[in-house]
Amino acid sequence: MREIPLITILGMAAVTYATRASGLLFGRRFPRWFDEVLEDLPGAILMSLIAPAIIVAGVKGVIAAIATLAVALVLKGNIVVPIMTGILVITVLRHL
Amino acid sequence: MLLSVVAEGYPSTRHPRVRFFNVFSRDGFLRGARRAFPLALSGAPFGLVLGVLAGRAGLTVWELLAMSALVFAGSSQLVAISMWANPVPVVAIVATTLLVNLRHVLMGLTLRPWYEKLPAPLGFGSYFFMTDESWALTTIETRRQTFDAGFLLGAGLIDFVLWIASTTIGRITGAAIPDPSSWGLDFAFVSAFLALLVSLSRGKQARTIVPWGTAAVVAVAAHALLPGNWYVLLGAVAGALAGVALRRAYA
Numbered sequence: 387m388r389e390i391p392l393i394t395i396l397g398m399a400a401v402t403y404a405t406r407a408s409g410l411l412f413g414r415r416f417p418r419w420f421d422e423v424l425e426d427l428p429g430a431i432l433m434s435l436i437a438p439a440i441i442v443a444g445v446k447g448v449i450a451a452i453a454t455l456a457v458a459l460v461l462k463g464n465i466v467v468p469i470m471t472g473i474l475v476i477t478v479l480r481h482l
Numbered sequence: 483m484l485l486s487v488v489a490e491g492y493p494s495t496r497h498p499r500v501r502f503f504n505v506f507s508r509d510g511f512l513r514g515a516r517r518a519f520p521l522a523l524s525g526a527p528f529g530l531v532l533g534v535l536a537g538r539a540g541l542t543v544w545e546l547l548a549m550s551a552l553v554f555a556g557s558s559q560l561v562a563i564s565m566w567a568n569p570v571p572v573v574a575i576v577a578t579t580l581l582v583n584l585r586h587v588l589m590g591l592t593l594r595p596w597y598e599k600l601p602a603p604l605g606f607g608s609y610f611f612m613t614d615e616s617w618a619l620t621t622i623e624t625r626r627q628t629f630d631a632g633f634l635l636g637a638g639l640i641d642f643v644l645w646i647a648s649t650t651i652g653r654i655t656g657a658a659i660p661d662p663s664s665w666g667l668d669f670a671f672v673s674a675f676l677a678l679l680v681s682l683s684r685g686k687q688a689r690t691i692v693p694w695g696t697a698a699v700v701a702v703a704a705h706a707l708l709p710g711n712w713y714v715l716l717g718a719v720a721g722a723l724a725g726v727a728l729r730r731a732y733a
Contacts, residue, residue, distance in 0.1 A: 390570045391545050397576035398562060399552035405583040406609045409590020410597055416587065422726045424584055426693035428557075430721025431582055432679045433694045434701035434714045435564060439672045441702055447669065454673040458680035465677045466527040472673025477666035 443476070450476040504599050510630025514619070518637035521615045525556070525641070526648040531674065532560055533652020534659065538667055539566040543653050550649045554642060555613065557678055558582040559649075564671040565711050574711040581718055589617045596624055596631055604631070611638020692728045697721025 440447045454472035461467055536546045541563065553559055558579045565575050590609060597605040608631065616637040623633050683690055701717025
């Protein structure tokens with residue numbers, strides 16, 4: 387099925403624009419619990435992606451993750467330097 | 483290119499800062515573009531990294547270009563690319579994209595008083611370009627007495643152009659980097675998500691332990707027990723609900 391990547395991208399585009407437009411379209415008609423659920427949702431998504439991946443990567447993954455975390459905490463708001471740190475540390479560990 | 487629009491409206495009692503009419507003009511557009519440029523440029527390295535990873539995950543240049551232009555939401559694109567496989571898990575990716583981007587609903591609500599009275603194409607067109615960055619800049623701009631609704635479109639378009647350019651350049655040049663696993667590129671997703679997580683946690687470190695910890699435990703368990711990518715959705719929902727329960731318990 388060669389069309390599946392395109393269908394996926396169009397589906398992503400549709401739901402993303404729906405989230406952008408619905409604030410303007412519907413106004414304050416969302417239930418109270420909606421705000422509450424959204425409070426921790428972004429972080430929970432990222433954590434759900436990270437935790438199993440670190441376990442799969444093993445001890446080297448844990449070390450690289452700690453290094454990434456340390457750099458990210460020191461350089462508040464910077465995204466690219468922590469990414470480079472993680473890649474560098476895991477590469478060095480794998481070649482030891 | 484841009485027409486000036488003055489849309490009639492009612493004075494708002496709920497939002498006393500909102501004026502009797504909303505202006506949407508070329509001046510606001512240019513001001514938004516100027517204000518957004520440094521921020522959009524600082525996001526370009528992230529676009530380059532995302533482009534490299536997209537190539538590793540098997541997206542063609544055209545697929546990535548379509549995604550950057552039509553979805554235009556960095557963190558959800560990074561999540562989708564990390565889940566990309568052959569065959570592509572379309573339902574899991576679209577559902578996760580929806581969850582990652584739900585925050586746009588609240589962002590859109592906060593700007594609504596300044597956009598609801600504009601002609602629909604201008605309002606809904608501008609909202610396509612609402613990103614974390616363009617929304618934040620527009621929110622600051624609404625505090626000015628002379629707020630011009632063209633600002634969001636100008637700021638968002640600059641973001642849009644640099645996002646497409648940086649992701650595409652990353653995708654094309656990334657193809658020249660040899661052997662992904664020896665370069666640690668497979669781990670780059672973990673690093674990228676960790677960095678995004680740290681920037682999310684600013685100002686609320688302690689009270690994220692329960693929701694994020696719950697997400698981690700549920701995701702690891704689901705990853706071990708269930709096939710496919712469902713662990714992402716299960717962990718995310720469990721973590722968000724744990725956060726709600728925590729706040730209710732201490733309310």
